Amino acid sequence: xxxxxxxxxxxxxxxxxxxxxxxxxxxxxxxxxxxxxxxxxxxxxxxxxxxxxxxxxxxxxxxxxxxxxxxxxxxxxxxxxxxxxxxxxxxxxxxxxxxxxxxxxxxxxxxxxxxxxxxxxxxxxxxxxxxxxxxxxxxxxxxx
Amino acid sequence: xxxxxxxxxxxxxxxxxxxxxxxxxxxxxxxxxxxxxxxxxxxxxxxxxxxxxxxxxxxxxxxxxxxxxxxxxxxxxxxx
Numbered sequence: 463x464x465x466x467x468x469x470x471x472x473x474x475x476x477x478x479x480x481x482x483x484x485x486x487x488x489x490x491x492x493x494x495x496x497x498x499x500x501x502x503x504x505x506x507x508x509x510x511x512x513x514x515x516x517x518x519x520x521x522x523x524x525x526x527x528x529x530x531x532x533x534x535x536x537x538x539x540x541x542x543x544x545x546x547x548x549x550x551x552x553x554x555x556x557x558x559x560x561x562x563x564x565x566x567x568x569x570x571x572x573x574x575x576x577x578x579x580x581x582x583x584x585x586x587x588x589x590x591x592x593x594x595x596x597x598x599x600x601x602x603x604x605x606x
Numbered sequence: 607x608x609x610x611x612x613x614x615x616x617x618x619x620x621x622x623x624x625x626x627x628x629x630x631x632x633x634x635x636x637x638x639x640x641x642x643x644x645x646x647x648x649x650x651x652x653x654x655x656x657x658x659x660x661x662x663x664x665x666x667x668x669x670x671x672x673x674x675x676x677x678x679x680x681x682x683x684x685x686x
Contacts, residue, residue: 494686510685511616513678515662541685553686573686581659581678582685583616595617597682600650 463529465521465539467512467582472540472551481536486558490565492573494553496546500596504589508546513581517541524575532568534559539572541582607632608673612643616681621649636660637667640679655682 474493481489496508525537536558546552555572559565584596613626622643633639636658643649658665659678671677 511619512685513613513615513659513680516659516664516678516680519663577686578683580685581615581680581683583681584684585616595620595681596684598617598651598655598684600652600655 463525463537465518465525465576465580466541467514467517467543468540469542469544472542472554474551474554477538477540477554478556480538481556481558483535483558485560486535487560488562488565489556489558490562490569491557492553492555492569493551494573496548496550496552498548500586503586505548505586506589507548507587508552509585509587510541510543510546510552511583511585512541512543517580517582520580521576524572524579527575528557528568528571531571532559533561533564534568537568537572539576541576541580543582608671608675610639610671610674611676612639613676613678615678617651618649618679618681622647631671633671635668635670636665636677636679639671639677640667643679651681656680 498505534557539555541553555569557565557568585593587593607630609630611628614622619625633642640653657680658667661676
């Protein structure tokens with residue numbers, strides 16, 4: 463049962479093996495990949511940055527919530543930090559459960575909550591040379 | 607006046623040009639400290655787009671600051 467950050471590439475096979483559990487009849491995994499476009503703009507690469515101490519606390523809280531809400535036996539979630547290229551694995555979530563319904567539901571809950579709550583930021587690098595911190599644009603707003 | 611440590615991430619780190627700093631402030635709470643720093647450094651994010659964290663945990667904007675606190679202003683997150 464863990465949430466962690468990794469500055470190194472993720473190994474899905476090893477992560478999946480860490481879920482092995484004789485009580486489990488289902489395993490659902492989610493892989494978030496770096497894609498080559500966002501909001502209609504071609505993306506060349508991404509940088510992920512995290513507030514490590516709080517990211518791991520909030521991630522652990524999300525996992526605790528999933529264990530409370532869904533009948534699952536094991537949960538692992540790892541999020542990358544650092545420079546990633548197109549196709550790289552940015553986040554990996556795996557859930558083991560006795561039955562598939564709870565495993566699907568918990569996996570969906572985990573990725574949805576991680577995306578909106580864990581202090582991780584994504585900077586996109588575009589084909590035209592510009593960059594942007596996703597969700598941080600302040601169009602038409604100026605400091606007072 | 608109290609002495610606090612501020613850590614910056616993502617857009618705020620770039621706009622400040624620093625990852626962290628120790629500073630003296632009379633700001634009674636995180637909201638006042640952000641207003642002070644925003645005025646000084648021209649941060650573009652308005653406070654309603656941020657959350658505050660004090661000593662490694664999310665904190666309410668009006669929670670009082672004390673000497674030695676570590677403060678982080680959390681820009682809109684974008685994991686996954």
